[in-house]
Each structure stands twice: as structure tokens, then as C-alpha cells.
Amino acid sequence: MLKLLDLALPIARRLDPEDAHGLAVRALGVFPILAGRDDPRLRVSALGLDFPNPVGLAAGFDKNAEVPDAALRAGFGFVEIGTVTPRPQSGNPRPRVFRLPADDGLVNRLGFNNDGMEAARRRLDGRAGRVGIVGVNVGANRDSKDRIADYAAGIEALAPFASYLTVNVSSPNTPGLRQLQAGAVLDDLLARAVDARDRAKLRKPLLLKIAPDLSLQELDELVLVAKKRGIDGMIVSNTTISRSKELRDLNAREEGGLSGKPLFALSTWMLSETYKRVENAFPLVGVGGIDSADAAWRKIRAGAALVQLYTALTYKGFGLVQSIKNGLGERLARDGHRAISEIVGADVRE
Numbered sequence: 001m002l003k004l005l006d007l008a009l010p011i012a013r014r015l016d017p018e019d020a021h022g023l024a025v026r027a028l029g030v031f032p033i034l035a036g037r038d039d040p041r042l043r044v045s046a047l048g049l050d051f052p053n054p055v056g057l058a059a060g061f062d063k064n065a066e067v068p069d070a071a072l073r074a075g076f077g078f079v080e081i082g083t084v085t086p087r088p089q090s091g092n093p094r095p096r097v098f099r100l101p102a103d104d105g106l107v108n109r110l111g112f113n114n115d116g117m118e119a120a121r122r123r124l125d126g127r128a129g130r131v132g133i134v135g136v137n138v139g140a141n142r143d144s145k146d147r148i149a150d151y152a153a154g155i156e157a158l159a160p161f162a163s164y165l166t167v168n169v170s171s172p173n174t175p176g177l178r179q180l181q182a183g184a185v186l187d188d189l190l191a192r193a194v195d196a197r198d199r200a201k202l203r204k205p206l207l208l209k210i211a212p213d214l215s216l217q218e219l220d221e222l223v224l225v226a227k228k229r230g231i232d233g234m235i236v237s238n239t240t241i242s243r244s245k246e247l248r249d250l251n252a253r254e255e256g257g258l259s260g261k262p263l264f265a266l267s268t269w270m271l272s273e274t275y276k277r278v279e280n281a282f283p284l285v286g287v288g289g290i291d292s293a294d295a296a297w298r299k300i301r302a303g304a305a306l307v308q309l310y311t312a313l314t315y316k317g318f319g320l321v322q323s324i325k326n327g328l329g330e331r332l333a334r335d336g337h338r339a340i341s342e343i344v345g346a347d348v349r350e
């Protein structure tokens with residue numbers, strides 16, 4: 001079945017990227033991919049959870065919690081659904097997703113299109129009791145009068161159904177959202193987010209997802225606040241609004257967040273800078289441009305206890321997940337390591 005879905009890739013590539021994505025989500029639900037058992041060396045213990053492998057599906061693929069179990073069956077060690085906002089919203093006008101095939105990237109300016117937290121709650125409730133780690137990524141409605149209250153509402157409503165929660169303050173496509181990453185505002189946001197999380201019966205890990213476009217001074221301050229508020233982890237990073245001169249594809253001029261291969265260097269550097277500042281207070285999830293076992297390996301060595309990916313799936317298909325896991329296993333064996341945890345941050349410490 002994996003082959004069937006991957007054979008469909010060249011056809012999907014002729015469609016508008018957003019239509020192709022909608023088809024991919026539906027196809028995953030209808031034609032389940034069954035991955036084999038994971039190499040026990042790939043297990044990761046982090047955030048109080050036991051991950052069968054460190055390779056996760058990043059937020060944005062399954063915004064509405066339609067296929068988390070299918071994605072887990074396809075071999076991901078964990079899946080993050082969302083971003084979910086309290087009320088449904090349609091996002092920005094189409095077209096709003098652009099392929100950059102010459103650079104193996106994507107630009108999107110979706111703007112948190114999603115069915116809202118009630119729909120997500122219903123779908124997640126429908127899978128209650130199933131195994132598999134499913135994180136829930138929450139955000140604020142574009143027209144919200146009190147954005148911080150939106151995060152608190154999402155956390156409170158969805159915590160009972162989430163393995164972990166992510167506070168997403170790093171999407172470039174909701175005007176002003178990333179300003180929530182600045183010191184005093186972030187302090188207020190995290191205080192209220194932690195408070196909302198603590199109102200749930202079970203204590204769920206709370207993560208903060210950041211942009212790769214922060215200055216190092218901004219990162220200093222952000223990490224201080226995250227530590228002070230007792231955040232359980234950080235995800236580094238979301239898409240970038242920057243455009244390097246090396247980009248070849250004309251679609252690089254489109255407004256929005258850039259992801260995929262062109263994001264790898266920047267997001268990995270940001271990850272290692274975050275790792276230095278966090279000093280093992282909590283684990284990091286490394287995201288941005290992972291398209292091979294080598295790229296995943298480098299993210300882990302730059303400080304990631306876990307990794308996530310999205311864009312490379314659109315170019316390489318779901319078979320990529322297995323090939324990354326195989327490659328990680330081979331590298332562990334080659335270097336004489338028994339577990340992923342032994343190499344987390346190795347390049348930063350050296």
C-alpha cells in the first residue's frame with residue numbers, strides 16, 4: 001500500500017499543493033500504510049512519555065485530527081495535530097501554498113485554517129483509549145480580542161485528549177502572533193497556559209514552538225521565561241520569513257513561511273543555540289528541513305531529543321519515514337551507541 005501511495009506522488013505533484021495535501025490526508029485514511037516494528041534502539045524516553053521512535057509528524061499536516069492513527073501506523077513515533085484555534089476559521093485566500101521544487105521547499109501562508117477546537121475535541125474523543133502519542137498544537141483566532149485567552153481555552157478543552165500540548169506562537173501567517181514570543185507578553189501567556197494545563201485532571205507536558213527568525217538576544221530572554229514558567233519542552237522551529245539569496249525557485253518571492261530543505265541550516269543553528277541556553281532543563285524537538293536519515297541525525301546531534309518533519313513528505317512520500325528510521329539505526333550501530341539519547345547535543349558539546 002505504501003508503494004501505491006508513493007506511486008501517486010507524481011500525479012499529486014501536478015495538482016495545486018493544497019488540493020494534493022487534502023487528497024494525501026484522505027488517502028492515508030482510506031489506504032492504511034503498515035510500518036514494521038521499530039528497532040528498540042530507537043526508543044526515546046522524554047516528556048514523561050515513551051516514544052517508539054524519535055520521528056514525528058509536524059503540525060500542519062493533520063490540522064483537524066482526521067488521521068492521527070493512520071499517521072502513527074505509517075511509522076511515525078508521534079503525531080502533532082493542529083494548529084487548532086478556539087473557533088473555526090477559513091484562513092487566508094487561496095492560493096496560499098506554493099511549491100519550490102528547484103529548492104525542495106514550500107512557502108505557505110495558510111493562516112490557521114482549521115475546524116476549531118470543538119471539532120478537534122470530538123475527533124480526539126473518538127480515538128480515546130488508543131495507543132500512540134498524539135500532541136495537540138494550539139493557537140489563537142486571527143480576530144480574537146484576547147489571544148492569550150484563546151491559548152488557555154484550547155489547552156483547557158483539549159488537554160484531556162492530548163499526550164502533550166504545544167503553544168504555537170511562531171506562525172508567520174497570523175499578523176502579530178509572533179510578538180507573543182517577546183519577554184513580558186510571553187511570561188503572561190505561559191503563566192496562563194500553565195494555569196490552564198494545571199486545571200486538567202492529568203498533568204500533560206506543555207511545549208513552546210518558536211520561530212527560527214528570533215535574534216539571539218530574543219532567544220536569551222525567551223529561554224529564561226520558558227525555564228521560569230516550568231515549560232516541559234520546546235519545538236525548534238516553525239517556518240521562516242527569511243529568504244536566502246541562494247533560493248532558485250521564483251515561488252520564493254511568495255509571502256509566507258518557508259519550510260523544507262532551505263530551512264534546514266537556519267533551524268538547526270537555532271536548535272543548537274537553544275540547546276546551549278536550555279542546559280538540559282527540558283528536551284527539544286528539532287524540526288525544519290529533515291529529508292533524510294543524515295538530516296535527522298544532524299538535528300539530534302544539534303540538540304534534538306525528538307524530531308519532526310512535514311515538507312519532505314510532499315516530495316518523497318511516506319516511505320521516507322522508514323528510510324530515516326533505518327538510517328538512524330545504522331548510524332547508532334556504526335558508532336557503537338545503544339540509544340538515541342547518547343548522541344543528543346553531541347555536536348554542541350564538542
Ligand SMILES: Cc1cc2nc3c(=O)[nH]c(=O)nc-3n(C[C@H](O)[C@H](O)[C@H](O)COP(=O)(O)O)c2cc1C
Binds near residue numbers: 110
Ligand atoms: C503547509 C504547512 C502548514 C503548516 N501548518 C502549521 C501549523 O498549523 N502549526 C504549526 O505549528 N506549524 C505548521 N507548519 C510548520 C511545520 O510544523 C514545521 O515546523 C515546518 O514546516 C518545518 O518543518 P519541515 O521543513 O519538515 O516542513 C506548517 C508547515 C507547512 C509546510
